[in-house]
Amino acid sequence: MxxxxxxxxxxxxxxxxxxxxxxxxxxxxxxxxxxxxxxxxxxxxxxxxxxxxxxxxxxxxxxxxxxxxxxxxxxxxxxxxxxxxxxxxxxxxxxxxxxxxxxxxxxxxxxxxxxxxxxxxxxxxxxxxxLFKLSRGMEGFEWPSAWPPGTPDDWPSGEGPALTLPEGVSLRAFEAGEDDEEWLRVNAAAFAEHPEQGRWTAVDLRERENEAWFDPEGLIVAEDADGMLGFHWTKVEDGVGEIYVLGVDPRAQSTGLGKTLTLAGLAHLAAHGVRQVDLYVDESNARAVQLYRSQGFELARSDVxxxxxxxxxxxx
CATH class of the missing domain: 3.40.630.30 (Gcn5-related N-acetyltransferase (GNAT))
Incomplete structure (x- = not known):
C-alpha cells in the first residue's frame, strides 16, 4: 500500500x-x-x-x-x-x-x-x-462568592468560598504574539514528562492560534513579577466547552493555583453560555483526576x- x-x-x-x-x-x-x-x-x-x-x-x-x-x-x-x-x-x-x-x-x-x-x-x-475523557454539565456548579480584583465582571458567583490569589499574583487574558515564548516555556516545564504536550513548538502554538475556535480571552494566564506561573486554555466547538490545556509552572506547584485556574476557565466558559465541559486527562495522573472528580466531572469514555x-x- x-x-x-x-x-x-x-x-x-x-x-x-x-x-x-x-x-x-x-x-x-x-x-x-x-x-x-x-x-x-x-x-x-x-x-x-x-x-x-x-x-x-x-x-x-x-x-x-x-x-x-x-x-x-x-x-x-x-x-x-x-x-x-x-x-x-x-x-x-x-x-x-x-x-x-x-x-x-x-x-x-x-x-x-x-x-x-x-x-x-x-x-x-x-x-x-x-486517556480519560471526563465531562460535566455546568448546572449546579458551586461558584465562589467573590473573584480576585481585575477578573471579568460577567464571571458567575455563588455561595462557595471567595477566591483569592497569593500576593503579587494576578490573572489576565493571553496576548498572542507577546506571550508565545513564555507560554511555551511554562508548557514545556509543566508537561516535561508528558509524551506529547511537553514537545509543543512555536509552530504547534501558532497553528492553534490560527484555528477558528481560538479565543485569546479563553486562554487565562496567571503571572507574578517573575513571569508566567500557569495558564488555563479553554476551547469551544459546537457549543461544548473544553479544558483544552491546564498547566502550572513547577515553581507554583502545590500552591492551589491549578484549582484557581480551573475555576477561572470554567467561569469564562459559563459566562459565554457554555453548558457542558469536557476534558482529557491521563488515568495515571491521579492528582489531576482527583481534582476534576472533586469538581463533578465524570468519565465519558476512555482512549487506549x-x-x-x-x-x-x-x-x-
Missing part, C-alpha cells in the same frame, strides 16, 4: 471524509487533533502517511511519527470495509516499515472499542496508557494506547 512523506490536497479531502464516516458510525473521532493538523503539514523525516486506496476513495489511513527510537501511530478503516483484513494489513505494513528503525511502537485506539482491542491483542500489542517492543515476529 502507498506510503507518503506528504499528502496531496485531494488525498487530504478523502482522509477527512474517511474520518467523518468513522465518527458517524462509531460516535468517536478516529484521529486526534494533532493527527488532523499534520495532514497538511510539509514533509519531515519523522512523519509518514499510509493510505489504502479503493477506486476513487481511501478506505484506510495511518499516520506515524517517530521520536528517537519510538514511533506513535493512529489508523482507521472505513466502516464499509471493516472485517475484511484491511486494518490488520495496514497495521502490519506500518510495523514492517518501522522494524529496522525503532525499539517501541505505540498506537491509539479511541473509545476503547472491542474490535480495536481484538486487533491489537492479536498482533501482540499490550495496553500501556489510558497499545504498545509493543521490537523485535516482533512476522506473521503469515
Amino acid at each position: 502507498p506510503q507518503h512523506a506528504s499528502l496531496s490536497g485531494r488525498d487530504i479531502h478523502k482522509i477527512v471524509t474517511l474520518a467523518h464516516r468513522c465518527t458517524q458510525v462509531d460516535g468517536i473521532e478516529p484521529f486526534n487533533e494533532q493527527t488532523m493538523l499534520a495532514l497538511s503539514r510539509p514533509p519531515v523525516p519523522y512523519r509518514r502517511h499510509f493510505i489504502v486506496p479503493h477506486g476513487e476513495t481511501i478506505i484506510g489511513y495511518a499516520q506515524i511519527e517517530t521520536v528517537g527510537e519510538a514511533a506513535s501511530a493512529e489508523l482507521a478503516v472505513d466502516p464499509d470495509h471493516r472485517r475484511r483484513g484491511v486494518g490488520r494489513a495496514l497495521l502490519r505494513e506500518v510495523l514492517t516499515s518501522l522494524e529496522a528503525e525503532i525499539t517501541k511502537f505505540k498506537v491509539w485506539a479511541h473509545g476503547d472499542l472491542p474490535p480495536a482491542a481484538a486487533l491489537a491483542t492479536s498482533e501482540g500489542l499490550e495496553r500501556e496508557r489510558v 494506547q497499545w504498545a509493543k517492543r521490537t523485535p516482533w515476529p512476522s506473521k503469515s
Whole structure:
C-alpha cells in the first residue's frame, strides 16, 4: 500500500471524509487533533502517511511519527470495509516499515472499542496508557462568592468560598504574539514528562492560534513579577466547552493555583453560555483526576494506547 512523506490536497479531502464516516458510525473521532493538523503539514523525516486506496476513495489511513527510537501511530478503516483484513494489513505494513528503525511502537485506539482491542491483542500489542475523557454539565456548579480584583465582571458567583490569589499574583487574558515564548516555556516545564504536550513548538502554538475556535480571552494566564506561573486554555466547538490545556509552572506547584485556574476557565466558559465541559486527562495522573472528580466531572469514555517492543515476529 502507498506510503507518503506528504499528502496531496485531494488525498487530504478523502482522509477527512474517511474520518467523518468513522465518527458517524462509531460516535468517536478516529484521529486526534494533532493527527488532523499534520495532514497538511510539509514533509519531515519523522512523519509518514499510509493510505489504502479503493477506486476513487481511501478506505484506510495511518499516520506515524517517530521520536528517537519510538514511533506513535493512529489508523482507521472505513466502516464499509471493516472485517475484511484491511486494518490488520495496514497495521502490519506500518510495523514492517518501522522494524529496522525503532525499539517501541505505540498506537491509539479511541473509545476503547472491542474490535480495536481484538486487533491489537492479536498482533501482540499490550495496553500501556489510558486517556480519560471526563465531562460535566455546568448546572449546579458551586461558584465562589467573590473573584480576585481585575477578573471579568460577567464571571458567575455563588455561595462557595471567595477566591483569592497569593500576593503579587494576578490573572489576565493571553496576548498572542507577546506571550508565545513564555507560554511555551511554562508548557514545556509543566508537561516535561508528558509524551506529547511537553514537545509543543512555536509552530504547534501558532497553528492553534490560527484555528477558528481560538479565543485569546479563553486562554487565562496567571503571572507574578517573575513571569508566567500557569495558564488555563479553554476551547469551544459546537457549543461544548473544553479544558483544552491546564498547566502550572513547577515553581507554583502545590500552591492551589491549578484549582484557581480551573475555576477561572470554567467561569469564562459559563459566562459565554457554555453548558457542558469536557476534558482529557491521563488515568495515571491521579492528582489531576482527583481534582476534576472533586469538581463533578465524570468519565465519558476512555482512549487506549497499545504498545509493543521490537523485535516482533512476522506473521503469515
